[in-house]
Amino acid sequence: TPIKVYCCFFIIAVLTTTVVVLVEHCLDAAEHCVYAACLEGWIGFGSKCFYFSEDTRNWTFSQTFCASLEAHLARFETLEELNFLKRYKGPSDHWIGLSRESAHHTWKWTDNTKYDTSFAIKGVGECAYLNDNGISSARTYTDRKWICSKPNHYVYKCQMKSPL
Numbered sequence: 001t002p003i004k005v006y007c008c009f010f011i012i013a014v015l016t017t018t019v020v021v022l023v024e025h026c027l028d029a030a031e032h033c034v035y036a037a038c039l040e041g042w043i044g045f046g047s048k049c050f051y052f053s054e055d056t057r058n059w060t061f062s063q064t065f066c067a068s069l070e071a072h073l074a075r076f077e078t079l080e081e082l083n084f085l086k087r088y089k090g091p092s093d094h095w096i097g098l099s100r101e102s103a104h105h106t107w108k109w110t111d112n113t114k115y116d117t118s119f120a121i122k123g124v125g126e127c128a129y130l131n132d133n134g135i136s137s138a139r140t141y142t143d144r145k146w147i148c149s150k151p152n153h154y155v156y157k158c159q160m161k162s163p164l
Contacts (some may be wrong), residue, residue, distance in 0.1 A: 038050075038152055043088060044152055045081065045084045046078075046080070046081060047151060047152055048081070048149050048150065048151055048152055049071075049149065049150055049151075049152045050074060050085070050088070050147055050148065050149050051066070051069065051071065051147065051148040051149075052088065052089060052094065052145070052147055053065070053094070053145045053146045053147070053148075054145070055145065056143040056144055056145050057143055057144075057146070058140055058141050058142060058143055058144075059073075059095050059099065059126075059127035059140045059142075059144075059146075060140055062095045062144075062146035063095075063097070063110060065146070065148070066097075066146070066148035066149075069148055069150070070150060071148040071149060071150035072097050072109075072110040072111065072148065072149060072150070073095055073096055073097030073098075073110055073146060073147065073148060073149070074094075074096045074097055074130075074146075074147035074148060074149040075096070075097045075109050075110070075111075075149055076096075076149075079119075082119060082134075085130055085147060086130060086132065086134075089130060089145075089147065091132070092144070092145045093129045093130065093131045093136075093144050093145070094129060094130045094144060094145045094146055094147045095127065095128075095129050095130075095144050095145070095146035095147070096128050096129060096130050096135070096146075096147060097109050097110040097128075097149070098115055098121065098127070098128035098135070099126055099127045099128065099140075100126055101126065102126065103124040103126075107121060107128065119134060119135055120134070120135070121135045121136065121137055122134070122135070122136045122137065123136045123137035123138060124137065125137035125138040125139050125140075125142075126139060126140050127139070127140045127142075129144055130147070
């Protein structure tokens with residue numbers, strides 16, 4: 001019937017107009033966006049950049065190396081970040097930014113904030129490292145690869161225009 005045909009044309013016109021408006025809004029918003037990758041040799045995940053070493057050294061050298069790059073040994077906030085680090089590190093163990101004075105002391109990040117113990121750390125060492133099973137600890141003088149991390153403040157900054 002003619003009424004059904006007109007209804008179909010009307011619905012198609014409304015949907016087409018909506019798609020055009022949304023596409024124009026997205027293109028206009030994209031013009032005001034800044035996408036910046038992490039520095040060469042670094043891998044971005046979330047709002048952080050990570051550096052995975054190829055060399056092996058002790059925990060103290062690893063932290064000093066990261067500091068020379070204006071970073072710290074890796075710090076993770078979420079299970080997703082931890083899983084990313086475990087997946088990307090490959091088969092080697094890597095130092096991360098957790099340490100403690102002795103087995104009787106609290107774990108702390110390199111910025112001296114307490115570790116919230118959301119993920120168990122195995123072992124009785126003073127420094128934490130990432131392995132295939134999770135987080136373990138060892139003595140500071142053991143040589144391992146390491147992971148540096150630093151915030152990426154330039155991941156995605158947009159001046160989004162309101163659609164209204």
